[in-house]
Amino acid sequence: MFKYSLTQWIFGNESLEESLKRLVKYGYQGVELAGEPDFIDINKTRELLDKYNVECSSICGIYNEERDLSSENKEIRKNAIKYVKKCINMANALGARIVIVVPTYVGKVEAKNREEWNNAVASVRELGDYAKQHNIILAIEAINRYETYLVTNLYNAKRFIEEVNSENVKMMADFFHMNLEEQDMINALTITSDHLVHVHIADNTREAAGLGQTDFTPIMSFLKKLNYSGYVCMEFLPSVSNPYLVSEYRTESSLYEDYTRQSIEHIKGIVNHL
Template structure:
């Protein structure tokens, strides 16, 4: 069964980015639960930004799960990425992601690698960048195994990376590395840009799909753009996807309205 999730950002440097709730973790959880969400996805500036004891208390109080933790603050705040030409800087990027794995892991929440994957540039050509990325995914995917959670890797659109932009290329990357503990994040916004057929791409992803960003074509809440969700829902059912559909969307017209729109769309397409 697909479960619902909504994003909460605590990263001031990402202000205006595609996150539904902002700043107040406990108040956001209270609102998410009132609307009927199953979980929240946390975008935090660093591990323990919400101390583990508080995180556990708030989630238990509101009967919510932690769907995933983002690592993008490593790029937004510290400019760390996995394809940096400097080995020491790459090591710092890996250490930051490892710390986020250790933060979310005890809650059963995988860490997401999106913007921290980096890109080919300057002295680092595409082959070299993919080699660096693959090595990091191997190391971090194996690290996540101790928590019985996968590592989540996100193909991005062409304006955000020049490495992996499609699900098919993501599958090729995952099948080229040693670990079997990395899954793909299929983000409908990025897919709307890069995929000729989103439903077909999801089928290509198949068993490799580990997380879904449930959002519309304009990065607003599902139902506020021109996305056709019927074939997407059918494809997810066909591949047996039973993870989260998480709203990584702009707070337009407001956080509350975006969250309400998302849960309405979730119930329409996933029947819960």
């Protein structure tokens, strides 16, 4: 009943075709691509997706200091808005439905200006209008307090999207971040479920599901009862303080292989017994 995808940028500088071969081997239906529109050949990417019969499930926005939707600097905000619009265009061209948005950049762990929340709301409101024109949903991601400060849990994310007030701005749940920030994950999901459009799966160690302490049974049971129709996307990572550095890595393909298989087999094993 669930559709499974995997965030391809976690495979470092591995070629997309090599990644797609692995995903097909283990039964994934989709792939989440890094939001780097200026560095992708759309036609070649579409050809590869068609060749391996894999959907582009989503675009994972990459938010650095020059892509800060909350910045007090108007030029940086303009650049960030322009960047997300390019990601929306990329999603549209590849048939993806979701673009992930982090309201401030990853690594910004304290406020520099009192207006940053309002700046981010205004930026995302503008982007919501653009996303609507292209039939794309923006999924706000709450990132844990050690990586950002503005939206760190699902309650914050819900308040944020309600202030944005756009039908094309929803939210996602990342269970690694939730392990750090939510007192009760099922309660948090229940309160925010009307807005849930995307899911990231990683264990509490940020490794593949089943290698840490997270009990995914109540989580998958909740999603099943909710009739969740979005992708369940695997996003395991090595132990690095800045997750974006992973895109520059060249890790042993055997580790990719093991984690790719481990993630989907663990989650499917749970779902099959619900």
